[in-house]
Amino acid sequence: xxxxxxxxxxxxxxxxxxxxxxxxxxxxxxxxxxxxxxxxxxxxxxxxxxxxxxxxxxxxxxxxxxxxxxxxxxxxxxxxxxxxxxxxxxxxxxxxxxxxxxxxxxxxxxxxxxxxxxxxxxxxxxxxxxxxxxxxxxxxxxxxxxxxxxxxxxxxxxxxxxxxxxxxxxxxxxxxxxxxxxxxxxxxxxxxxxxxxxxxxxxxxxxxxxxxxxxxxxxxxxxxxxxxxxxxxxxxxxxxxxxxxxxxxxxxxxxxxxxxxxxxxxxxxxxxxxxxxxxxxxxxxxxxxxxxxxxxxxxxxxxxxxxxxxxxxxxxxxxxxxxxxxxxxxxxxxxxxxxxxxxxxxxxxx
Numbered sequence: 581x582x583x584x585x586x587x588x589x590x591x592x593x594x595x596x597x598x599x600x601x602x603x604x605x606x607x608x609x610x611x612x613x614x615x616x617x618x619x620x621x622x623x624x625x626x627x628x629x630x631x632x633x634x635x636x637x638x639x640x641x642x643x644x645x646x647x648x649x650x651x652x653x654x655x656x657x658x659x660x661x662x663x664x665x666x667x668x669x670x671x672x673x674x675x676x677x678x679x680x681x682x683x684x685x686x687x688x689x690x691x692x693x694x695x696x697x698x699x700x701x702x703x704x705x706x707x708x709x710x711x712x713x714x715x716x717x718x719x720x721x722x723x724x725x726x727x728x729x730x731x732x733x734x735x736x737x738x739x740x741x742x743x744x745x746x747x748x749x750x751x752x753x754x755x756x757x758x759x760x761x762x763x764x765x766x767x768x769x770x771x772x773x774x775x776x777x778x779x780x781x782x783x784x785x786x787x788x789x790x791x792x793x794x795x796x797x798x799x800x801x802x803x804x805x806x807x808x809x810x811x812x813x814x815x816x817x818x819x820x821x822x823x824x825x826x827x828x829x830x831x832x833x834x835x836x837x838x839x840x841x842x843x844x845x846x847x848x849x850x851x852x853x854x855x856x857x858x859x860x861x862x863x864x865x866x867x868x869x870x871x872x873x874x875x876x877x878x879x880x881x882x883x884x885x886x887x888x889x890x891x892x893x894x895x896x897x898x899x900x901x902x903x904x905x906x907x908x909x910x911x912x913x914x915x916x917x918x919x920x921x922x923x924x925x926x927x928x929x930x
Contacts, residue, residue: 583764588705588810591727592803596792598731599694602669603633605727609690611667613638615660617679619645622672622696625734629671629694638663641679644670646832647825648678648709656683665689670725673697673746674832681707681723691725696734698746698778698798699833700753703728703806708822715826724810730803732796740789744878747782747798748837750805751775751871755840756815757808758854759847761907767811768857770804775861777801779870782878815908817843820917823901830887837879838887841872842920845930850910868930883927894921 593601606614616637618626623642630637641659645652656679659665668691670680677699680691685707693702705724708717735743754771757763778801784794820843821835845868848855855867864870881887884894898918905912923930 585764585766588724590703590724594730596731596733598729599629599734601729602629605692606633606636609667609692609726611690612636613663613665614667614669615665616640617644617668617670617676618642618672619675626671638665644672644676644679646675647715648682650709650711653679653682657686674699674701677701682709685720685723688722693725693728695730697738698750698802700750700802700806700809703803704810706810710826715822730799732792732799735795735799736790736792740786741880743785744782745833745837745880747778748840748875748878749833750802751778752817752836752840753805753809755844755858756817757812758857759851759909760812762812767808771808772857772861774801774804775858779862779874786877813907815906816846816912819906820901823897827897827900828889828893834881837875838881839924841868841875841930842924844868844871846916846920847909872929884925889925894925897921
């Protein structure tokens with residue numbers, strides 16, 4: 581029971597319709613001219629919210645893309661300068677949050693995040709960004725958003741092919757929190773509760789994407805997952821997913837969703853307490869197999885081959901994954917990584 585727990589300072593507003601409080605929360609942060617960030621697909625929603633805050637919407641920037649390329653960040657910084665924006669309002673998923681964080685890292689501007697997916701990155705001081713085809717991560721207090729508004733009504737519009745992988749992506753944060761080197765009882769409790777909530781909610785969303793109660797449960801689980809991601813170190817799952825996504829430009833959530841049972845299986849013998857917690861949360865006999873069953877129901881792509889990855893790509897990814905390795909309960913070997921990737925390539929049960 582020897583541990584250190586650092587709680588990241590952030591303000592959370594949670595509830596259906598909570599987006600109506602964007603204006604007052606911007607005022608609370610002292611933001612008078614926000615850069616309003618979104619992806620192109622979320623630009624209409626961003627415009628609708630911007631309309632409710634009047635002059636506090638200094639400039640719209642609907643150019644966020646996945647993996648946070650540095651060239652997009654540079655373009656957004658020009659927009660910040662053009663109106664002397666004094667804060668970021670990010671409306672969207674992990675791509676939009678990532679761009680907001682990249683701006684904040686370079687300018688220290690305050691951030692208000694309104695998530696529309698289950699990414700969880702809004703609760704972390706971690707920034708992942710891509711330059712010259714390589715994705716790297718950094719951690720800084722400047723990156724942690726000051727305020728997050730969770731409104732389940734905004735996730736109801738997600739189609740199943742987005743909500744399922746997004747929720748599985750969140751589970752990955754909680755799973756790795758359970759066997760992190762710096763894990764602690766508070767994070768372990770949140771992680772297991774997060775997996776339980778998402779494990780119940782996601783199949784319901786696959787059956788009925790309009791189920792508001794299930795969206796609330798999933799968003800609650802994603803919030804806890806984000807706290808796990810931001811509080812303790814991540815391991816092989818995040819390393820391999822960042823390598824796959826950044827190197828091969830694969831969809832971020834789809835990669836996390838697919839790889840979840842395979843990275844769990846990699847650590848099955850080395851992290852028995854974590855695997856038992858996952859099994860309890862999913863009401864399964866075995867943690868990795870429980871995750872595989874959930875992946876089969878909720879993932880959009882069920883093998884790396886289905887994503888267009890070649891076996892030659894697997895060799896390249898295995899090589900890159902061995903560079904600057906993360907801590908992991910089981911020693912990371914190229915042979916082990918290659919076997920894991922092969923199982924995911926074929927989509928077989930781990």
